Amino acid sequence: MKNKAISYPYVGWMGLFVVAPILIITLYAFTTDDGGFTLSNFQDMAQYTSAFGRSFLLAAIATVVCLLIGYPLAYLLARESGWLHRMANMLIMLPMWMNFLLRTYSWKFLLERHGLINTLLGLLGLGPFQMIDTQGAIVLGMVYNFLPYMVLPIFSVIEKIDPKVIEAAQDLGADSITVFRRVILPLSLPGVLSGITMVFIPSVSTFAISRLLGGSKTLLLGNLIDMQFLGSAYNPHLGSAISLVMMVIVMVCMAVMNHFGDGEEGVTL
Amino acid sequence: MSKELIRLSDLRMVFDDEVVLNSINLYINDKEFLTLLGPSGCGKTTTLRIIGGFQSPTSGDVFFDGVRINDVPPHKRKVNTVFQKYALFTHMNLFENIAFGLRIAKVPEKEIEQRVNEALELVNLPGYGKRSVDSLSGGQQQRIAIARAIVNRPQVLLLDEPLGALDLKLRKDMQIELKKIQQQVGITFIYVTHDQEEALTMSDTIVVMDKGNIQQIGSPTDIYNEPKNAFVADFIGESNIIDGIMHADGVVGMYGKKFSCVDSGFQKDEPVDVVIRPEDIDIVPEEEGQLTGTVTEVTFKGVHYDIIVDFRGFKWLIQTTDFSPVGAKIGVKIDPDGFHIMKKSSYSGKFGDYSSYSDEYDELSEDAEDADEE
Numbered sequence: 001m002k003n004k005a006i007s008y009p010y011v012g013w014m015g016l017f018v019v020a021p022i023l024i025i026t027l028y029a030f031t032t033d034d035g036g037f038t039l040s041n042f043q044d045m046a047q048y049t050s051a052f053g054r055s056f057l058l059a060a061i062a063t064v065v066c067l068l069i070g071y072p073l074a075y076l077l078a079r080e081s082g083w084l085h086r087m088a089n090m091l092i093m094l095p096m097w098m099n100f101l102l103r104t105y106s107w108k109f110l111l112e113r114h115g116l117i118n119t120l121l122g123l124l125g126l127g128p129f130q131m132i133d134t135q136g137a138i139v140l141g142m143v144y145n146f147l148p149y150m151v152l153p154i155f156s157v158i159e160k161i162d163p164k165v166i167e168a169a170q171d172l173g174a175d176s177i178t179v180f181r182r183v184i185l186p187l188s189l190p191g192v193l194s195g196i197t198m199v200f201i202p203s204v205s206t207f208a209i210s211r212l213l214g215g216s217k218t219l220l221l222g223n224l225i226d227m228q229f230l231g232s233a234y235n236p237h238l239g240s241a242i243s244l245v246m247m248v249i250v251m252v253c254m255a256v257m258n259h260f261g262d263g264e265e266g267v268t269l
Numbered sequence: 270m271s272k273e274l275i276r277l278s279d280l281r282m283v284f285d286d287e288v289v290l291n292s293i294n295l296y297i298n299d300k301e302f303l304t305l306l307g308p309s310g311c312g313k314t315t316t317l318r319i320i321g322g323f324q325s326p327t328s329g330d331v332f333f334d335g336v337r338i339n340d341v342p343p344h345k346r347k348v349n350t351v352f353q354k355y356a357l358f359t360h361m362n363l364f365e366n367i368a369f370g371l372r373i374a375k376v377p378e379k380e381i382e383q384r385v386n387e388a389l390e391l392v393n394l395p396g397y398g399k400r401s402v403d404s405l406s407g408g409q410q411q412r413i414a415i416a417r418a419i420v421n422r423p424q425v426l427l428l429d430e431p432l433g434a435l436d437l438k439l440r441k442d443m444q445i446e447l448k449k450i451q452q453q454v455g456i457t458f459i460y461v462t463h464d465q466e467e468a469l470t471m472s473d474t475i476v477v478m479d480k481g482n483i484q485q486i487g488s489p490t491d492i493y494n495e496p497k498n499a500f501v502a503d504f505i506g507e508s509n510i511i512d513g514i515m516h517a518d519g520v521v522g523m524y525g526k527k528f529s530c531v532d533s534g535f536q537k538d539e540p541v542d543v544v545i546r547p548e549d550i551d552i553v554p555e556e557e558g559q560l561t562g563t564v565t566e567v568t569f570k571g572v573h574y575d576i577i578v579d580f581r582g583f584k585w586l587i588q589t590t591d592f593s594p595v596g597a598k599i600g601v602k603i604d605p606d607g608f609h610i611m612k613k614s615s616y617s618g619k620f621g622d623y624s625s626y627s628d629e630y631d632e633l634s635e636d637a638e639d640a641d642e643e
Contacts, residue, residue: 164356167323170343171350172370172421182369186360 022247028240041241048224048242055221056249058135059203062142063150066199067192069143070150074191075184077151078158092148104141104212111137111213133215141209142199149198157191158184193258201250221246272299274457275320275425280329282315282481289315290326291481297459299424302451304460304468307478308504313461314429316478320459321427322346334424348425349418353433355410357402363389363413364398370421388416391450408439415450425457432467444470465505469493477501498611502544503620509550509585510621513543513610521610524560524581530608542611544621547575547588549607558600564593577623584623 032038045052077088095103110116111131121127131137161184169179207222214220221242228239275297282290290312297303305313318324319331322343331338338346349370358366367385376384389395392412402410411431418426428447432440448471451458462468468475469489477484477492477500485497496502499510513523518533523543535541555561565584566577573588578599593599 162354162356164352164354165358167321167343168350168352168356168417169358169369170323171321171348172417173344173373174369175342175344178373183358183360189360 025240025243028237029244031237033237041237042245044238045242045245048219051219051221051224052246052249054135054218055204055246058138058142058220059200062139062146062203063196063200065139065143066147066150067196070147070195071154071192074151074154075158075188077155092151095144096148100145101208101212103145104209107137107141107144108132108212111140132213133217135214135218137213138210138218138220141213142203142206145209146199146202149202150195153194153198154188154191157188161187196257197254200253204246204250273297274299274301274334275459276332277316277320278330278332280316280319280326280331282312282319282324283327288481290319293329293481293483295476295483295486297425297457298474300455300457302448302458302460302471302473304462304472304475305478306462306465306468306475306504307484308463310480311478312481313463313478317350317427317429317459317461320425321348321350347423348427349421349423350427350429351411351414351418351431353430355407355414357410357413357417359402361402362398363394363400363402363405366402366413367398367417367420369417374421384420385416388420391419391453392416393446408435408443411435411443415447419450419454419456422454423456425459426451428458428460430462431460432462432464440467447471469505475505477504479504495609496544496611498614499542499544499616499618499620500614502542502609502611503616507547507586507588508621509545509547509623510617511543511545511583512618513541515539515541515610519605521608526559528559528603528608529605530610531605532608532610535610535612540613542613542617542621544609544611545585545603545607546609547586548573549603550585550587550589551602551604552587552589552591552593553600553602555598555600557602559602561598561600564595564597564599567593567595586623 029041030037030039032040073088073092077085077092080088108115112118113128113130113132115132117131118128121129165187166179166183169183174182205222205225207220207226210218210220210223225239225242225246227233228235228242273296277293277295280290280293282288293312293316295316305316307313315324319326322338322341325339333347358369361369364385367388368381371381371384385398386395389397392415394409394412394416397405397409397413402413405413411434414431415426431447432443435443444467447458447460451471460468460471469492472489474486475489475492476486479500485492485501487495492501493505496505496508499508502508502510511523513521515532515535515538516522516527517537518535519529519531521528521530521532521541521543560580562578562580562585564576565579566575568575570588573590574592576587576589576593578585578587578601587601
């Protein structure tokens with residue numbers, strides 16, 4: 001009732017730039033060039049099954065790696081105070097102030113056949129190793145770029161846990177491992193879920209990282225869609241169909257995960 | 270209530286050059302309800318946290334059943350704590366909250382169920398196990414916090430202002446209930462509060478603290494009737510504290526007159542603080558009074574009137590059921606046992622004058638006084 005008018009610009013914005021594009025994509029996905037209804041766009045996707053599989057696999061690996069690195073980091077950050085806290089916070093935020101492409105380019109120079117790492121290894125009589133243009137390089141790029149999106153939500157959830165709740169657990173006989181397992185971990189689950197969401201979704205749809213670090217051999221969904229709209233294989237109908245399917249799969253993944261998270265001793269986001 | 274269970278010996282606590290506890294010596298008996306009472310910042314919560322193991326004293330020792338436990342971490346101590354804001358686990362239902370300690374102790378599932386249900390019954394919330402923490406009111410959450418601690422059958426229960434967040438009516442009910450629970454389970458309660466009435470209602474022993482020092486230890490009646498210094502007299506209930514001189518055993522002088530009292534053991538003509546409780550003063554016609562004064566303020570309190578009476582510039586608070594109008598000249602009579610004589614202390618002169626007394630309107634009346642003086 002009150003102040004409803006304030007939300008109008010936002011609703012308008014959402015309608016114009018979120019809902020409308022999705023409707024247009026849906027429309028494109030089910031039509032041919034001359035506007036007739038068809039399902040052939042979805043049948044054509046069969047040839048790209050491997051790209052689907054690869055995209056979701058690499059995104060999943062990157063998300064798991066982000067979680068494995070990000071959770072302990074977030075935990076330490078939230079429990080630590082003083083200069084170490086500020087310093088680590090700074091180090092996490094600093095790369096985000098740099099341009100995304102520039103950050104990813106710099107990895108290209110590090111990983112190249114004659115790049116910095118291979119040169120240094122060469123001095124030690126090792127290598128050269130093939131690092132650029134591999135799936136590993138893509139995962140590295142994803143982890144590097146999206147790690148802060150894992151750390152920050154987990155950090156903010158852990159930081160808000162009332163220290164008295166932890167004291168209460170200790171008071172009831174819990175040693176530090178039990179405190180973590182039975183109190184801190186379940187209470188930080190909402191942060192973990194949003195961290196996973198915020199890393200997994202951009203990882204699935206990325207095209208810049210795979211193009212810069214994955215070379216031409218590794219085709220991901222992002223590149224595939226990119227190609228249908230701007231590249232050589234111009235076919236916006238197929239591109240829309242791929243986008244739509246990817247979106248649906250991502251939504252299903254998230255729904256399953258959130259449901260799983262809810263079941264875990266009743267955590268709600 | 271006889272065996273000594275906890276002993277604090279020369280406890281000292283310093284945070285960043287600020288002395289929080291200054292040489293605390295205290296022993297606590299088994300099955301005793303002991304209250305640490307004092308204003309905020311007096312060190313009572315710090316003392317409790319040291320017993321719970323959440324803080325280590327800068328120096329001094331904590332003994333439990335004769336064993337020094339300074340270095341024993343909280344999860345290995347035989348004490349459980351009820352926290353001020355309950356600190357329940359919001360990600361578990363009430364049953365799991367209460368079962369938390371039992372599961373860690375690897376109690377068999379069947380016994381857990383039985384003991385949790387007993388605990389829920391003890392705090393008057395039977396059948397609430399499946400509910401979530403968020404669905405409870407503050408008072409109910411407090412009961413769950415008590416159940417969660419008591420179910421582990423600790424030897425000592427620490428309570429850190431557990432009723433502070435509840436409204437007055439609920440607080441009074443819970444005071445009685447807590448005392449009942451303590452007698453039922455028969456363990457030691459160490460209770461921290463700044464509410465003197467709460468302390469008087471529940472405790473076997475009250476420890477009055479201020480500025481990191483213990484001011485007085487005693488039973489509620491001792492503390493109320495025989496306060497050791499002006500701070501205790503003022504903190505526990507209302508007190509008029511007047512400068513006096515002890516002429517001899519049983520004879521105290523104030524306002525240049527002699528009054529008979531029951532205190533003794535002071536030196537001849539020793540300057541003392543005289544405490545007179547507002548309810549120990551009888552109002553009599555002017556000519557019959559031991560002292561005479563002028564009524565300057567009357568406040569109706571329901572059961573009685575609070576009246577402020579000016580005795581030669583020093584204002585007393587008198588609680589009486591007889592109405593006297595503002596401006597009336599009255600006499601007062603005090604029985605010998607209405608006088609409580611205290612030795613002079615560093616608190617002398619700081620408390621017990623009701624010149625600026627005015628219920629909730631402290632600030633207003635101070636302003637008014639400033640205006641008067643000009």
